Amino acid sequence: MKRRTTLKDLAKELNLAASTISRALDDHPGISPETKEKVLNKAEELGFTRNSIASSFRKNKTLTIGVIVPRIDIHFHSLVISGIEEFAYKAGYNVTIFQSRDSIKRETKITKILQNKMSEGVIICLGTETDSYEHFEKLNRLKIPLVFYDRVPSDYEANKIIINDYESAFKATEHLIEIGCKRIGHIGGSQSTGIFKDRYEGFKAALTKHGFPMDKKLVHFTRELSYEEGALVAKKLLNLENRPDGIFCSNDYTAVSAIQVFQKNNIKIPNEISIVGFSNYPISKIIEPHLTTVNDRAFEMGMAAARLLIRQIEEEEDIIQSEIVTIKTELIVRESTMRSS
Amino acid sequence: MKRRTTLKDLAKELNLAASTISRALDDHPGISPETKEKVLNKAEELGFTRNSIASSFRKNKTLTIGVIVPRIDIHFHSLVISGIEEFAYKAGYNVTIFQSRDSIKRETKITKILQNKMSEGVIICLGTETDSYEHFEKLNRLKIPLVFYDRVPSDYEANKIIINDYESAFKATEHLIEIGCKRIGHIGGSQSTGIFKDRYEGFKAALTKHGFPMDKKLVHFTRELSYEEGALVAKKLLNLENRPDGIFCSNDYTAVSAIQVFQKNNIKIPNEISIVGFSNYPISKIIEPHLTTVNDRAFEMGMAAARLLIRQIEEEEDIIQSEIVTIKTELIVRESTMRSS
């Protein structure tokens, strides 16, 4: 097996020092243009590419960031990763991805893998099982910057990229009020998860502001906001004596299944019941009527996470900073709330 | 700034040689259990983790594979990446991802990044612009194993993970024939892309086998199989004097929009027109009626790609092998082809 060409090989060929070759390849100002050209040509000729591992080792920089997501194939996360990759690529960083699959055991093991200087920083969305943060403490102690997004640790100081769930839910609910809904229901997620609790709180606050009473019968929490759970809740709402005429759902899957359940029961959407979802999933533009929903701007979250992380990696400071970035959401109004009056 | 603890620090603390520490941490058989325990305890105490860059550099192994996809946020690719990550994780490899965004320029630049030994192997799905493979030749010359999936180079010997598009389309079409369709149409993708051409060929072959004439009016090719293009084609099919009673679509987006267009025109699905899609996207289980489609088993493609790549990385052979792995698809029959007769 032929050995890969090294700097030294180039140096010998050209009767130059390895240090000169290294500088020439870096386009260092203190190297003559002629030498640079000779080196570049020879490198091309011998098919030389610098061994980046040796370089990383020597410079103590890997230009790599690690990303831990529960699952890559969840659209939200794939969008965030896309944003991370986009920003990182332009900044010259590589992105290494890991799936925790919502297992705290696997999440912990991944943090161990990331401890050994392979990644200069880590971006994480916590798994559902995760309720302690010791495994991240270790990274902190090693001065590896961390940025959390979406499912972030509560009562734990850290860099966080979030959206304003409370405010987004407030606006979504207010939108239903503005189009004339009088009895507004909510299909929510697990209240032990911060973001879903915030969405519920925002919903309640909008009702209160406009002097609407809270009818507990119109509020249902699901375990994981699944399509199937959405249908179950929708059926319950349908069978109420006093049905809702508007529903704010904490995600798009439940909103879509609610639409389908209502339609099957000959209820007109949006005129009899108007629906708002959350997340702006591709399905929201396909379901008929198209779904009004909150765009959570996942790609921008990813960009922001990478931007913050890389800034902290490159900062000279020795102290790990804690910063919270809130990404602005927008309500996308579509047919599911466009009443013909 | 405090220096990270190194092997040498541990060695000094314990009055042992660095080599002994290294072996103890590796659970090397030739080290006494007592020494191992001492080393492990001290490592824990000093918060020592091995510098994996130094280790990679020394061993000339990074245990990292690179993945180039057009876009991460396309569901198919996120599923493939999930499969790659799953297999790689279990095999002790890390996965670094890059998006070519269908730009050959960016794809080429990424292959340059991957040339410098950072990745021991590369998995790629070609971008739509890519029609030459020089940039991959370079990786070949450096003996970095390559595995292509989905959009693979034609007339270029390489490792490829594919599905049998021809056969899958054949079976999907035959299914339409079996349920009683007499005039079967096709919404296809660009015929300059191998997989879409194969699907069309499979469609034709099924018609031929069962003695059905080919009616060119029932076949339409789109540029990128988008939801919007699907609707346009569906409208054309709808306005034909002699409408189809079954349609095989080369993806799920066009199938879904066709369903919606027909429904809006009061055509009953599946009884008047039956529809089959391709890919088993999440939407296929949500659209009503649920869509019959070909499960292309993207996760398994990813697993297979990682398996093949890692095997070639670890093989001693100096020659790069070329292997083609065909992943078995399955037709998932749902309501869009369940006729009540």
Next chain:
DNA sequence: CTGAAAGCGCTTACAG
């Protein structure tokens, strides 16, 4: 503008 030398933190073949 170029070179000689030291050294990054490991691993491993060799020796005992």
Next chain:
DNA sequence: CTGAAAGCGCTTACAG
């Protein structure tokens, strides 16, 4: 079972 030594391929501070 343990150690001493060499060296992986770069980069950089220093010297001239």
